[in-house]
Amino acid sequence: LLMGGFFMASGLTRTGLDRQIFGVALRLAGTRPDRVLLVVMMTTALASMFLSNTSTAAIMIGAVLPFVKRAGPDEPFSRALLLAIPIAASLGGMGTIIGSAPNAIAAGVADSFQVGPGFLTWMVYGMPVSLALVLGGWRLLLWRYPPAIGRVEADLAGLDEPSAPHSQNRRNRWVVGTLTALTIALWITTPLHGLHVSVISLIPIVGLTVSQVIGAREVRALPWDTLMLVAGGLSLGAAVVDTGLATVIAEKLELLTVLNSAWLTLVLLGWTTVTLSNFMSNTATVSLMLPVAVALLPGRELEMCLVLGLSASCALLLPVSTPPNAVAFGTGLLKIRDLRLGGLAAGLLGPPVIVTWVMLITALL
Numbered sequence: 001l002l003m004g005g006f007f008m009a010s011g012l013t014r015t016g017l018d019r020q021i022f023g024v025a026l027r028l029a030g031t032r033p034d035r036v037l038l039v040v041m042m043t044t045a046l047a048s049m050f051l052s053n054t055s056t057a058a059i060m061i062g063a064v065l066p067f068v069k070r071a072g073p074d075e076p077f078s079r080a081l082l083l084a085i086p087i088a089a090s091l092g093g094m095g096t097i098i099g100s101a102p103n104a105i106a107a108g109v110a111d112s113f114q115v116g117p118g119f120l121t122w123m124v125y126g127m128p129v130s131l132a133l134v135l136g137g138w139r140l141l142l143w144r145y146p147p148a149i150g151r152v153e154a155d156l157a158g159l160d161e162p163s164a165p166h167s168q169n170r171r172n173r174w175v176v177g178t179l180t181a182l183t184i185a186l187w188i189t190t191p192l193h194g195l196h197v198s199v200i201s202l203i204p205i206v207g208l209t210v211s212q213v214i215g216a217r218e219v220r221a222l223p224w225d226t227l228m229l230v231a232g233g234l235s236l237g238a239a240v241v242d243t244g245l246a247t248v249i250a251e252k253l254e255l256l257t258v259l260n261s262a263w264l265t266l267v268l269l270g271w272t273t274v275t276l277s278n279f280m281s282n283t284a285t286v287s288l289m290l291p292v293a294v295a296l297l298p299g300r301e302l303e304m305c306l307v308l309g310l311s312a313s314c315a316l317l318l319p320v321s322t323p324p325n326a327v328a329f330g331t332g333l334l335k336i337r338d339l340r341l342g343g344l345a346a347g348l349l350g351p352p353v354i355v356t357w358v359m360l361i362t363a364l365l
Contacts, residue, residue, distance in 0.1 A: 001119075002230060004201025005098035006222045008183060009051045011176040011208045014218060018051060022059055033077050033147035038138050040064065041084045045092030045134045049099045049127070050184065052223070053089040057324035060085045061331065067152060068333060077147035082334055086324035087137045087316060087342050094130035094313045097122045097197075101226055102286040105233045106309025109290045112238070113301040119187040119197050124365075125306050129357050133314075133350060140345055172213045179207045233287030240291040249292045262297055263355055266304065269293050270311035270351025277315035278347070282322070286312050306358050307351070314350030317343030 012018040022043060029039035040060060047056045061082065068078040093100035097107050097119055103126070110116045117125065186193070186200045208214040239245075269289070276285040286308055293308060294301045315321045317339060319329035328334055 001197050001201050002098055002101075002104055002227060003222075004183065004204050005050065006227075007204040007208050007214060008176075008180045009055070010218050010222060011204065011213050012051065012180065013055065014213065015173045015176050017173055017176055018047070018055075019059060022047070022063065026063060031151045033149065033152050034142055036152045037077075037080060037084055037141065040081065041088035041134050041138050042131075044085050044088035045095070045130060048089045048092035049095035049130070053093050053100070054323040054327060056092075057085050057089040057327045060089075061328060065331065068331075071149065075148055076145035077149060077152070079334070079338060080141040080145035080147070082328050082331065083145075083338060083342055084137070084141055086322065086328040087141075087346070088134050089324035090313050090316055090322045091130050091133045091137065091346065094133075094310045095123060095127040099126070100313055101230050101233075101283040102309045102312035104230050105237070105283060105286045106290065106305040108230075108234045109237055109294070110302050110305040113294070115302040115305075117302065117306070118190050120190060122306075123188070125358055125361055126310060129310060129354050130313075133346065133353065136349070137342060137346070140341065144341055172211075175211045175213050176208065179204050229281075229283050233283055236287050237291045240288070245291075247295055249295075253292065253296060262300060262303075263359060265297060266300075266307045266355040266359075267351050269296075269304070270307050270314075270355060271347070273308050273311040274314045274347040274351060277312045278317040278321045278343070282312035282315055303355075303358050303362055307355055310354045310358075311351045314346040314354075315343075316346045 009018075025039055025043040026036075029036045044056055044060050064081045064085070068075075068081060071078045093103070097103050097117075103122070107116055107122065183200060183203045186195060186203070187197055190197060190200075209219070273282075273285055273289055276289070290305060290308055294304045297304055313322075316325060319325050319336065319339065321343070325339060329336075329339070
């Protein structure tokens with residue numbers, strides 16, 4: 001499933017379709033600062049559900065950077081734009097199983113308990129929370145950095161430039177666009193046709209290589225380290241369970257369940273996941289936390305996996321917390337203290353919102 005997502009992302013980048021999509025969205029935003037900020041965040045969030053949030057953040061920052069430099073450091077809206085992109089890229093990754101590595105880890109652990117969510121089921125849980133938190137971030141940034149200007153002109157010329165030698169090849173763009181739309185449509189409609197998502201993922205893997213849109217060089221450039229990280233995380237989780245270590249640690253953490261409130265236990269574990277993910281890999285955090293956490297609330301394995309997987313994307317406090325944060329901080333126009341407001345807001349409010357929504361949808365389903 002992850003590999004299929006990587007092939008689609010590589011095809012979109014190689015043909016320049018991703019940059020065209022971003023360009024169209026930004027042109028539709030107009031020039032009002034509040035609308036521009038909202039469209040930038042929503043476009044970034046939606047793209048991060050299917051593409052690499054790191055590359056999405058890099059492209060979007062590249063589009064707004066000329067305006068930021070023209071406006072100068074004294075314009076509050078410039079800082080809002082630079083902060084909005086990593087916030088939306090990280091929170092947007094909640095929306096799908098392929099949106100982030102922790103999501104894949106969580107889905108894999110849930111599957112080992114025979115409660116693994118399908119692609120559409122994950123979207124039902126993850127996408128509303130993701131978009132709600134992005135909207136909250138939008139309002140927070142407008143409040144904290146009210147624009148002193150009435151008109152925003154982003155430089156979109158760079159988004160129309162070829163991003164690869166064959167990006168102007170109309171055939172390649174049609175192939176990538178068709179295969180991407182077909183794959184996502186089949187992923188979402190899995191309950192209707194019964195095909196497993198991993199089988200559907202062969203469509204972009206086989207189709208883009210057979211059509212020669214993606215060659216050997218692009219295949220070698222895929223983020224194989226992420227696949228190994230996910231595989232290692234699942235293996236580590238299985239080892240923690242099989243050796244009995246998860247049970248031993250869970251017994252030590254039973255104090256979290258002393259109030260006999262599943263909601264509170266899930267929130268506390270969500271906050272723990274966010275805290276650890278701010279200082280270490282969120283994939284490693286979820287890999288270590290989940291095998292222990294599911295033992296604390298037997299019968300709620302699906303909710304636990306969803307809550308911890310989604311909460312890992314709320315870690316936004318430091319430049320090292322997420323790759324999009326590092327990309328934005330790498331512009332040299334932000335300071336560490338600029339990340340605190342969004343990081344604290346997402347870290348504190350994210351888990352309670354996630355737990356409430358997950359438990360509500362689980363009860364309804």
